[in-house]
Amino acid sequence: MDKGIFLCSISNVSSGNCSEDCGYCTQSSHYHADIEKYKFKDADIVLKEARLLKEYGALGFCLVTAGRGLDDKKCEYIAKIAKMIKDDGLDLHIIACCGRADLDSLVYLKKNGVDSYNHNLETSKNFFPNICTTHPWNERFETCENALSAGLGLCSGGIFGLGESWGDRIELLKALQILSPHSTPINFFIQNPALPIKQQTLSREEALECVVLAREFLPKVRLMIAGGREVVFGRDQKALFDCGIDAVVLGNYLTAKGDAPQTDVDMIKSYGLSIASVCH
Numbered sequence: 075m076d077k078g079i080f081l082c083s084i085s086n087v088s089s090g091n092c093s094e095d096c097g098y099c100t101q102s103s104h105y106h107a108d109i110e111k112y113k114f115k116d117a118d119i120v121l122k123e124a125r126l127l128k129e130y131g132a133l134g135f136c137l138v139t140a141g142r143g144l145d146d147k148k149c150e151y152i153a154k155i156a157k158m159i160k161d162d163g164l165d166l167h168i169i170a171c172c173g174r175a176d177l178d179s180l181v182y183l184k185k186n187g188v189d190s191y192n193h194n195l196e197t198s199k200n201f202f203p204n205i206c207t208t209h210p211w212n213e214r215f216e217t218c219e220n221a222l223s224a225g226l227g228l229c230s231g232g233i234f235g236l237g238e239s240w241g242d243r244i245e246l247l248k249a250l251q252i253l254s255p256h257s258t259p260i261n262f263f264i265q266n267p268a269l270p271i272k273q274q275t276l277s278r279e280e281a282l283e284c285v286v287l288a289r290e291f292l293p294k295v296r297l298m299i300a301g302g303r304e305v306v307f308g309r310d311q312k313a314l315f316d317c318g319i320d321a322v323v324l325g326n327y328l329t330a331k332g333d334a335p336q337t338d339v340d341m342i343k344s345y346g347l348s349i350a351s352v353c354h
């Protein structure tokens with residue numbers, strides 16, 4: 075049965091100045107990338123964004139904060155916004171993405187209207203020290219386990235094109251199989267002169283092979299194409315859906331602009347695909 079393409083949108087509610095040194099991330103304070111930095115976006119602005127993206131058909135709305143983890147202040151702030159969106163009757167699936175998190179904080183978020191937690195494993199355990207030295211891969215895995223223990227939905231995926239081998243990609247997907255997330259974002263690394271990783275962006279063919287592999291390992295997951303979609307595929311994105319993608323990040327990314335939401339919706343429909351109207 076055609077369930078339609080699930081649309082999810084992101085609000086970068088606290089941007090930049092991150093203490094961590096993830097070599098693919100422009101929000102790290104180690105690399106001084108030219109991005110907008112701010113502490114906590116005004117709650118009314120976030121609510122306006124949620125209303126707008128809902129009008130375009132988004133079912134998911136993800137609140138993202140930069141930084142290693144979820145401290146008390148962030149937890150209160152995210153809970154306040156999640157509750158505000160729910161109270162507005164928007165009927166959006168609220169996802170929080172705030173880095174490392176303990177069980178109590180995640181239970182608190184759930185009580186306040188957060189439905190799922192996003193925390194990406196990013197790459198294989200073995201390759202991870204090549205791209206980040208300030209926290210271990212195990213910490214990421216544990217946070218994903220905490221999200222599941224808190225009764226939250228889990229959204230976890232990774233980024234391809236960091237210089238990892240096909241073996242690393244398989245190890246990442248095997249780890250995701252263990253966690254069994256409901257949703258898996260697939261990102262492709264995009265070069266930025268400030269970043270230490272100098273890999274060329276993946277070719278269209280290799281990126282599609284990554285999608286095929288992910289679908290093979292995670293047959294039931296909602297497979298979401300995220301960062302790098304426009305850079306790798308331009309406006310010719312039908313092959314992504316043919317290879318098993320059934321969810322899309324609509325609108326802007328964390329620090330990179332996406333295509334206009336209506337342009338994406340029109341493109342998806344032009345492929346004969348429908349837009350999902352309920353969370354599946």
Ligand code: SF4
Nearest residue numbers: 092094096099102141
């Ligand atoms: S990926 Fe997250 S933890 Fe790593 S530098 Fe970026 S914001 Fe910080």
